[in-house]
Amino acid sequence: MSEDMFSQVKSSTNIQINKQRLLYVQDITTLLFGLGSGILQLESLQGFAMFFIGFCFINLLYIGILCKFQPVKYYVNPLQEIFMDNFVRELTGYVMSWTFSYAIVG
Amino acid sequence: MTKGLTGTRERFQTIVLTKLYTQLEPKALLELHDDLELYLHTKDPERNDGLELSLWDMMFYLKVYLSKDIEATVIYNNLRDKFGEHSPNLYLMKVTLLQINKNDTVAINFINNSIDQVLEFDTDPYSYLLLSKRLITMQNNVKTNKPDDTLRHIMELIEKFPIDPELWWYAGEKYFELGLFDQAIYCFEELVVLMPFNYVAFAKISEILYLKALKLDKKKIKNNKELFDIVLQEALDNALRSVELSELYLKGWTLILLITKQMNDKKQFFDIARENLDKITRVSNSSDKITAEYILNKVN
Amino acid sequence: MSILSKVLFGVGIIQLLHAGFSSYEFHQLLKSSTNINESSNEQKLYQLPNDIKLEVFISLAILTVSIFLSFNKLKYYPINNKNDEIITEGEYLSNIQMSKASNVDNLVGSDPTGYITYLPNMVDIQAKRKEVAEYLKTI
Numbered sequence: 001m002s003e004d005m006f007s008q009v010k011s012s013t014n015i016q017i018n019k020q021r022l023l024y025v026q027d028i029t030t031l032l033f034g035l036g037s038g039i040l041q042l043e044s045l046q047g048f049a050m051f052f053i054g055f056c057f058i059n060l061l062y063i064g065i066l067c068k069f070q071p072v073k074y075y076v077n078p079l080q081e082i083f084m085d086n087f088v089r090e091l092t093g094y095v096m097s098w099t100f101s102y103a104i105v106g
Numbered sequence: 107m108t109k110g111l112t113g114t115r116e117r118f119q120t121i122v123l124t125k126l127y128t129q130l131e132p133k134a135l136l137e138l139h140d141d142l143e144l145y146l147h148t149k150d151p152e153r154n155d156g157l158e159l160s161l162w163d164m165m166f167y168l169k170v171y172l173s174k175d176i177e178a179t180v181i182y183n184n185l186r187d188k189f190g191e192h193s194p195n196l197y198l199m200k201v202t203l204l205q206i207n208k209n210d211t212v213a214i215n216f217i218n219n220s221i222d223q224v225l226e227f228d229t230d231p232y233s234y235l236l237l238s239k240r241l242i243t244m245q246n247n248v249k250t251n252k253p254d255d256t257l258r259h260i261m262e263l264i265e266k267f268p269i270d271p272e273l274w275w276y277a278g279e280k281y282f283e284l285g286l287f288d289q290a291i292y293c294f295e296e297l298v299v300l301m302p303f304n305y306v307a308f309a310k311i312s313e314i315l316y317l318k319a320l321k322l323d324k325k326k327i328k329n330n331k332e333l334f335d336i337v338l339q340e341a342l343d344n345a346l347r348s349v350e351l352s353e354l355y356l357k358g359w360t361l362i363l364l365i366t367k368q369m370n371d372k373k374q375f376f377d378i379a380r381e382n383l384d385k386i387t388r389v390s391n392s393s394d395k396i397t398a399e400y401i402l403n404k405v406n
Numbered sequence: 407m408s409i410l411s412k413v414l415f416g417v418g419i420i421q422l423l424h425a426g427f428s429s430y431e432f433h434q435l436l437k438s439s440t441n442i443n444e445s446s447n448e449q450k451l452y453q454l455p456n457d458i459k460l461e462v463f464i465s466l467a468i469l470t471v472s473i474f475l476s477f478n479k480l481k482y483y484p485i486n487n488k489n490d491e492i493i494t495e496g497e498y499l500s501n502i503q504m505s506k507a508s509n510v511d512n513l514v515g516s517d518p519t520g521y522i523t524y525l526p527n528m529v530d531i532q533a534k535r536k537e538v539a540e541y542l543k544t545i
Contacts, residue, residue, distance in 0.1 A: 006350055009303060011507035014500035021499060025473060032422070032469050036462045039426045040454060041433070058470065065474055066498040073506075074499040105430045113483040113492070120485050124520025128529045132541035137488075171534050172542075205531055239527040247530065271522045279525070297522075303504065306519045352508040391484035391493065391515045 018074045029058045030090040031097045038101025051094045122160045139168045194233040217241045287318040308348035309357045315341035414472035421465035428458050486515045
């Protein structure tokens with residue numbers, strides 16, 4: 001059992017670095033999408049729909065372009081880390097910029 | 107091929123973190139000194155304070171090695187004015203300056219006095235450790251010194267600082283120089299207990315075991331063949347662990363190649379080692395490429 | 407690549423701001439026109455014009471492209487020979503498997519445990535100075 005563990009050792013610094021890069025991409029894109037939906041004066045369900053579609057689209061682009069369709073090489077639990085870990089954080093960021101630009105434009 | 111400021115900075119960062127400058131040859135030291143001088147006088151916005159101080163520390167030692175004593179003293183004075191004398195690295199610099207301006211005896215006395223009066227009671231043990239290491243190095247050069255004395259001092263220091271990896275590595279190297287393979291292996295195994303993912307240490311253990319096995323072969327004792335096989339197998343295990351932790355580690359694959367050549371039933375490992383050495387000749391940096399090619403040609 | 411990414415980011419932000427301003431103007435007009443009419447029965451719902459919507463989507467697309475373009479393939483600089491080529495594994499992110507992650511050190515030619523292996527605190531300074539002084543005499 002312990003013999004096998006050595007072949008699965010992960011480098012913790014690189015795990016952190018990859019998480020930071022993902023967070024950077026998700027943060028900026030969701031804030032910008034929030035601005036866009038405020039400019040379009042989207043309301044309730046339409047706005048949240050834009051968030052979900054945008055978030056999933058960005059994550060798929062990330063997996064395709066930066067992870068080259070092999071996210072297992074870079075993340076311990078790719079589905080969980082890319083789609084679920086930062087979900088609430090990005091949602092709150094999106095709502096913040098959405099309401100901000102909605103109020104300014106409207 | 108201009109690497110620009112980023113390349114230079116990353117290169118210096120690696121050299122200063124791994125303290126490679128202590129092992130360079132004189133020609134490379136000169137080059138490094140000139141490059142570093144140029145870099146420290148260029149503005150680099152991404153050079154943070156920590157890196158800058160480490161680089162000045164490295165610059166001090168480069169100037170000491172190149173016998174530029176006055177410039178080294180200037181650096182020491184600047185740093186001392188900023189941080190005061192009671193900092194571990196500054197203590198070391200002061201001792202170095204005493205060594206070069208006066209002589210080793212004065213420096214040894216200074217360290218002994220510091221230890222007795224200040225550092226024995228100080229809350230930070232790091233200065234004590236660094237100065238004790240420098241003391242041992244200087245005592246090596248004293249005429250009345252024997253190898254046993256060095257080992258005794260190192261073991262005393264290890265009693266006080268059992269988790270310092272450098273001390274265990276030094277002890278292991280000293281035992282290896284004296285030909286006491288089993289004791290050397292024990293020291294490196296202690297190091298591996300402290301740093302379980304240190305693939306360099308695993309390769310070192312493998313190297314010592316391999317040399318122990320080769321030495322066994324020359325003595326003609328009856329049940330030597332079994333012992334030879336056991337030791338070689340252990341050497342192979344350690345070398346395999348080192349490449350398990352680092353895929354393109356040149357020393358690891360070289361050891362596997364050499365060990366499996368001595369064994370009868372490990373053709374598969376021999377082939378894999380050859381494949382990986384071939385990969386290193388294609389992918390790695392120039393000095394590793396040349397070394398790997400040489401090894402492949404020598405073994406075939 | 408990062409210059410292109412910065413330029414695209416600037417273009418995207420300007421376009422988004424322009425769309426925002428256009429939308430603001432449109433909604434101001436909408437407010438003033440409904441105030442004049444003041445017939446609550448007629449609820450003419452004017453939609454935001456298509457070109458503003460398109461402008462917003464295109465600006466978001468340009469901004470996304472600029473963010474992805476700001477990532478460069480990771481490059482490693484060999485430390486021993488200055489004339490060596492820059493080594494790249496062609497990846498945008500760092501490998502997390504330890505055996506591959508430590509390849510960076512191997513490719514660059516550095517020993518990451520050098521602060522132990524090279525025994526930097528046990529260097530004999532006098533011997534080193536002599537060695538360098540003898541070399542300097544020969545050149």
